[in-house]
């Protein structure tokens with residue numbers, strides 16, 4: 001089994017090349033726009049092209065590994081290394097030429113994410129992490145926010161594409177907004193997690209994320225010293241993902257548990 005640093009080096013190289021494809025296709029003009037799960041869930045030719053490029057590059061370097069990608073789903077033989085890919089995280093921002101989108105790629109070994117890279121092709125900013133090896137942004141080590149008071153916390157969140165879930169998310173937001181410094185919704189979960197890792201957000205939460213949205217960014221946040229967990233305290237899945245520095249995690253988590261109990265999908 002390769003070590004995490006080796007997997008990260010492969011991921012970084014592939015994501016840089018793929019990010020350039022995303023950036024170039026944005027400059028040339030977005031094409032192939034279609035909707036997926038709902039009318040608000042958008043995909044573009046670039047999402048598909050970037051995913052194909054990353055999968056092809058992985059097949060050359062690591063032919064025996066499995067891949068889970070947002071656009072084309074699972075491929076390869078399960079067991080061993082699995083790559084988790086969001087070719088463009090923040091597709092709506094990409095569509096509108098807002099420079100807040102990312103290529104996100106994580107390597108999972110035996111169910112544990114061990115390496116991850118998140119790259120914003122519009123700005124060239126890059127975040128990396130390996131399990132136990134720390135989190136870095138453009139060479140500098142990340143340590144999260146020193147904030148300890150929920151009332152003074154700038155909290156990021158996001159909204160899914162399912163209308164019923166959005167009603168639930170609006171309810172949670174309604175209950176939280178008066179108890180925090182402010183809320184931000186930037187539109188790319190992986191970049192939100194990296195922002196929390198770097199202290200540009202004090203914390204982040206969202207319900208209904210898919211593994212490709214949080215695999216790499218979640219490792220970056222964890223390795224920056226944040227607690228990253230679902231509402232049940234287990235590693236995040238499709239349930240609420242909460243990422244916060246240790247002192248902030250409990251008050252935020254407890255409040256979200258209360259608001260979650262108020263119901264919704």
Ligand code: IPD
Nearest residue numbers: 089090091158159160187188189
């Ligand atoms: C979306 C973004 C957004 C989050 C949504 C995700 P996509 O990913 O990360 O910030 O709120 O839940 O689905 O669709 O742009 O890859």
